[in-house]
Amino acid sequence: MSPDRFCPDCEMSNGSEFNRRDFVKVLGVTAAAAAALPGRNLFAADAPQPASETLVKKLYDSLSEKQREEVCFDWDYEDDRGLLRTRVSANWNVLDDKQFSVGGKFFTSDQQDLIREVFLSLYNPEFRDRILKQLQDDAGGYGRSQTMALFGTPGTGKFQFLMTGRHLTARCDGDSSEHVAFGGPIFYGHAAQANSEKADHPGNVFWYQALKANGLYKMLDGKQREQALVMNAPAESRVAFQGKSGKIAGLPISELSADQKEHAQEVLKSLLDPYRLSDQAEVTKALNAQGGLDACRLSFYRNDAGGKSVDIGDDGVWDIWRLEGPAFVWHFRGAPHVHVWVNVADDPSVKLNA
Numbered sequence: 001m002s003p004d005r006f007c008p009d010c011e012m013s014n015g016s017e018f019n020r021r022d023f024v025k026v027l028g029v030t031a032a033a034a035a036a037l038p039g040r041n042l043f044a045a046d047a048p049q050p051a052s053e054t055l056v057k058k059l060y061d062s063l064s065e066k067q068r069e070e071v072c073f074d075w076d077y078e079d080d081r082g083l084l085r086t087r088v089s090a091n092w093n094v095l096d097d098k099q100f101s102v103g104g105k106f107f108t109s110d111q112q113d114l115i116r117e118v119f120l121s122l123y124n125p126e127f128r129d130r131i132l133k134q135l136q137d138d139a140g141g142y143g144r145s146q147t148m149a150l151f152g153t154p155g156t157g158k159f160q161f162l163m164t165g166r167h168l169t170a171r172c173d174g175d176s177s178e179h180v181a182f183g184g185p186i187f188y189g190h191a192a193q194a195n196s197e198k199a200d201h202p203g204n205v206f207w208y209q210a211l212k213a214n215g216l217y218k219m220l221d222g223k224q225r226e227q228a229l230v231m232n233a234p235a236e237s238r239v240a241f242q243g244k245s246g247k248i249a250g251l252p253i254s255e256l257s258a259d260q261k262e263h264a265q266e267v268l269k270s271l272l273d274p275y276r277l278s279d280q281a282e283v284t285k286a287l288n289a290q291g292g293l294d295a296c297r298l299s300f301y302r303n304d305a306g307g308k309s310v311d312i313g314d315d316g317v318w319d320i321w322r323l324e325g326p327a328f329v330w331h332f333r334g335a336p337h338v339h340v341w342v343n344v345a346d347d348p349s350v351k352l353n354a
Contacts, residue, residue, distance in 0.1 A: 239331055271323075
């Protein structure tokens with residue numbers, strides 16, 4: 001990895017040394033190649049859309065006993081990283097051996113296709129090309145470095161499909177994880193051109209979310225801005241719930257005017273847009289159980305957690321911001337490139353394993 005792509009916060013956190021030089025050694029189906037295979041694109045406009053959970057069971061049923069020994073775990077399996085099913089990080093692999101890459105020889109070509117279909121089905125159809133672009137920019141493409149695992153037994157109760165990699169923690173659980181949205185905390189990010197992006201973050205597929213939030217900041221009056229603009233950001237991975245009695249920084253959404261609240265809803269919509277409708281509904285239900293957006297606060301930050309200024313370009317467009325409620329945390333770190341940590345539940349007592 002060249003120096004301008006280096007990011008200590010998103011280097012592998014599980015001791016893996018799986019880097020870009022390794023990618024070329026892994027044989028797999030890239031996104032472009034898979035899309036070109038006849039009869040294998042379930043996401044064509046005129047094709048039926050199987051539920052993600054149905055695809056997960058189909059994948060599980062296709063695995064041999066040897067494969068299950070490597071990629072399937074009990075629901076509450078723990079290792080030295082804690083409860084593995086609920087772990088989240090900026091860059092990690094649930095299976096830290098590169099032979100288990102989702103595009104590698106460990107899986108048959110049909111299984112590779114199923115895994116890809118499960119993964120893409122977690123996203124809004126209109127966003128899937130952007131997810132593939134993010135993986136291309138950050139990891140050399142889909143299938144080269146990502147690994148997956150299955151927890152529980154699909155079709156018989158609690159289960160979860162977990163996909164991991166650089167700037168990626170995504171889950172599919174059929175709503176079997178109690179109280180939490182997305183099946184647990186998730187992570188997404190993008191370094192579109194280099195580790196340190198320019199002020200307008202050219203090519204970053206998630207930067208539009210920050211622009212939408214900054215649009216709300218521009219609507220605030222002086223007193224509101226004073227309350228919304230916080231000196232130092234919390235550590236980006238600090239997304240455990242503070243509960244109703246927590247001291248959450250920033251401007252209460254409940255104190256916004258009607259037009260400002262309307263824009264706050266647009267901010268929330270921009271955050272949810274990349275995901276499938278069932279996950280959007282699950283987040284909305286969990287948030288409403290806490291009191292909706294009115295129970296949340298919005299913060300923008302002058303500095304990162306270490307006190308370093310993070311207004312890239314000194315343009316007054318705040319690169320780091322956070323929407324937080326009693327059991328809702330959406331932390332957007334846009335400097336030096338985009339990292340986003342998400343933790344949503346309907347119960348603040350849910351614990352985080354980061």
